[in-house]
Amino acid sequence: MIGSFTYESLPCRVVFGSGTLGTVNAEVRRLGGKRALVLTSSQQMTQGVSLADELGSLCAGIFSDATMHTPVEVTERALTALRTCQADCVISLGGGSTIGLGKALALRTGVNQLCIPTTYAGSEMTPILGETRDGRKTALRSAAVLPETVVYDVDLTMTLPAKLAATSGINAIAHAAEALYAQEANPVISLMAEEGIRALAHALPVIAVTSDDHDARTEALYGAWFCGVCLGTVGMALHHKLCHVLGGRFDLPHSEMHAIVLPHALAYNAAAAPDAAARIAKAVDANNAAAGLFDLSRRLGTKRGLREIGMPEDGIDRAADLAIVDAYWNPRSLERDAIRDLIARAWAGEPPA
Numbered sequence: 001m002i003g004s005f006t007y008e009s010l011p012c013r014v015v016f017g018s019g020t021l022g023t024v025n026a027e028v029r030r031l032g033g034k035r036a037l038v039l040t041s042s043q044q045m046t047q048g049v050s051l052a053d054e055l056g057s058l059c060a061g062i063f064s065d066a067t068m069h070t071p072v073e074v075t076e077r078a079l080t081a082l083r084t085c086q087a088d089c090v091i092s093l094g095g096g097s098t099i100g101l102g103k104a105l106a107l108r109t110g111v112n113q114l115c116i117p118t119t120y121a122g123s124e125m126t127p128i129l130g131e132t133r134d135g136r137k138t139a140l141r142s143a144a145v146l147p148e149t150v151v152y153d154v155d156l157t158m159t160l161p162a163k164l165a166a167t168s169g170i171n172a173i174a175h176a177a178e179a180l181y182a183q184e185a186n187p188v189i190s191l192m193a194e195e196g197i198r199a200l201a202h203a204l205p206v207i208a209v210t211s212d213d214h215d216a217r218t219e220a221l222y223g224a225w226f227c228g229v230c231l232g233t234v235g236m237a238l239h240h241k242l243c244h245v246l247g248g249r250f251d252l253p254h255s256e257m258h259a260i261v262l263p264h265a266l267a268y269n270a271a272a273a274p275d276a277a278a279r280i281a282k283a284v285d286a287n288n289a290a291a292g293l294f295d296l297s298r299r300l301g302t303k304r305g306l307r308e309i310g311m312p313e314d315g316i317d318r319a320a321d322l323a324i325v326d327a328y329w330n331p332r333s334l335e336r337d338a339i340r341d342l343i344a345r346a347w348a349g350e351p352p353a
């Protein structure tokens with residue numbers, strides 16, 4: 001049954017395909033850009049240099065120090081680089097960390113952003129920016145940080161190691177899964193969510209076995225785009241709150257943590273959101289959403305327990321306490337003991353209950 005809903009689409013131009021890097025010059029000009037600052041992480045410097053070559057005189061400089069969690073000190077250095085080279089726009093080539101840096105610069109200067117995402121994290125589709133100052137992570141939502149143009153080029157994702165593709169892909173699935181039971185859920189986003197999960201659940205096992213399968217990489221990037229739209233358009237719930245708490249408190253690697261926590265969060269919410277659970281299960285071709293996601297992670301060979309990625313056992317109680325403070329809206333009320341059990345299972349790498 002279709003109930004009442006509100007749907008707002010976010011303005012963003014998307015160019016998708018293989019070899020689309022070749023459109024970047026025209027896309028920069030389309031935005032009115034004359035001098036672009038290219039942003040990358042140090043690991044993706046080579047891709048940044050190739051892009052600078054492609055840009056020719058449109059390239060004002062390269063800043064290659066983008067790091068996880070968008071530390072304000074890095075943003076300030078990038079801001080100096082932007083001003084020194086008199087750039088009038090930024091091109092963020094990389095994963096969520098690099099795109100976060102571009103957003104932080106746009107927030108402070110109003111420059112246009114063109115993003116070239118090379119993971120499946122989805123930040124390019126959201127008006128959300130997380131920043132870290134003195135070790136504390138804060139998040140804001142503002143139209144000022146939504147990128148103007150996104151160029152998805154499958155070719156640039158071919159170098160994403162299969163293990164990272166797996167965890168990054170499940171990170172994307174998490175956005176879509178929570179969109180299906182979001183307070184602002186609506187038919188458009190639910191369609192995108194289901195299709196995004198289906199595409200990734202189909203493509204990731206292929207990539208795990210044959211990492212240079214171009215069709216599978218294409219399907220995964222397409223799915224990640226849809227999942228990113230879900231994250232940008234409707235609110236997230238328990239899974240994202242848990243990851244925010246765990247990531248902030250224990251500095252856990254972003255996408256691996258998402259891949260471990262997701263089946264447990266889905267199990268917690270399944271009875272309170274049966275339609276969403278059924279749609280997720282169908283999209284991953286399983287009888288049960290949580291078990292299906294746990295099985296997908298197992299097939300992809302991702303780490304199973306938070307203890308394997310650096311969370312101390314004595315952090316479980318503290319994490320449970322924090323998870324229920326300033327809680328996000330969630331389809332099931334947050335029960336401290338049940339949340340503690342959930343975290344304990346995720347810590348130990350046990351199947352979702």
Ligand code: NAD
Binds near residue numbers: 041118119130
């Ligand atoms: P990341 O950007 O930190 O990238 C992980 C590593 O993979 C980096 O070393 C990067 O250089 C490398 N890499 C990326 N693409 C590659 C490729 N194609 N080939 C080879 N190496 C590649 O990781 P991420 O998971 O994409 O992003 C995580 C960050 O993004 C977190 O800080 C998270 O909070 C943020 N994020 C923000 C939003 C938002 O809406 N604001 C959404 C999702 C994630």
